[in-house]
């Protein structure tokens with residue numbers, strides 16, 4: 245299957261996920277802030293919720309669609325000695341404060357599975373007396389990279405807690421055959437800059453949105469823009485958003501639900517002005533033009549009116565409450581077919597006003613399990629249980645890295 249993503253909503257063909265494992269049980273609440281969790285997660289329930297979410301994806305995806313568990317891909321990649329050696333070298337160099345050079349020889353002797361356990365959980369019985377923090381945010385695969393058109397933008401996280409994930413992704417793209425084509429157009433960001441996948445939204449083949457957020461620095465955004473413009477994107481919209489924990493990426497306050505509809509957290513999107521810069525290429529340099537609002541920018545560049553549906557509905561408190569629990573972070577399986585956490589009831593009610601049929605995960609699977617093609621031209625908002633997953637502070641879009649969508 246050819247890997248390419250030219251839209252946020254066209255039919256999902258292939259996606260990378262991580263069903264949470266033991267690493268989430270290793271989060272000590274004393275370290276939760278440093279590990280970017282707002283609470284501790286109960287692994288078993290989180291895993292069940294995640295696997296149930298994948299059942300929704302399978303129901304809607306075409307027969308030749310593929311859902312990859314990222315750990316399976318890492319294991320395949322680490323079968324190659326060269327990939328393991330590259331990865332270990334990068335770990336040592338990019339995390340000097342961890343003193344991993346002292347165990348370099350032990351690391352090089354590890355089998356693929358032990359190396360992966362060490363990296364994800366922070367320790368392995370195969371190496372005695374050396375422990376790191378786990379990487380519990382691996383379930384938010386979105387943030388590791390973004391496939392844009394036929395290129396791949398590798399994230400450079402702002403937070404140390406997510407750096408190991410980025411190094412894993414670096415190795416995967418370099419060595420796994422799945423990425424053979426995409427890796428020819430890899431966009432890399434240097435160590436001093438930062439960008440995370442949750443800030444990158446592929447509005448169309450020509451237009452990409454990048455949040456300037458708590459996690460994506462101005463220089464990271466410019467570097468990414470340069471790479472995207474060189475690889476066929478015509479315009480990048482830099483969207484300035486509040487730099488705060490509760491909306492750490494653009495996709496926590498804004499996502500597309502259909503070709504002409506999106507969900508937005510009003511205080512940070514529709515009520516903001518003068519927060520958009522359109523960037524385009526001009527004979528080797530980058531042109532910048534200010535646009536008053538995201539609505540106007542999308543109308544100009546997508547040549548259509550977009551309907552902005554309010555996360556949380558009209559009530560102020562509900563808007564804040566449901567943004568907090570990822571109400572604005574929906575994931576589209578096809579145009580108008582979206583999934584989001586069931587607890588965001590006011591957001592679902594608002595979607596209903598705009599013609600979305602509301603369905604819980606069980607009803608959806610029952611109704612469409614044998615005929616995903618029936619989803620064409622429908623608008624369905626599918627709710628799924630995620631009260632445990634939600635404690636990690638990410639929603640359905642955060643938990644997915646689409647690598648192929650229909651043209």
Ligand SMILES: NC(=O)NCCC[C@H](N)C(=O)O
Pocket residue numbers: 279280281381384386387406441442443492493495496636637638639641642
């Ligand atoms: N795209 C996203 O918004 N991802 C959610 C990331 C949550 C994670 N705990 C973090 O703070 O990085």
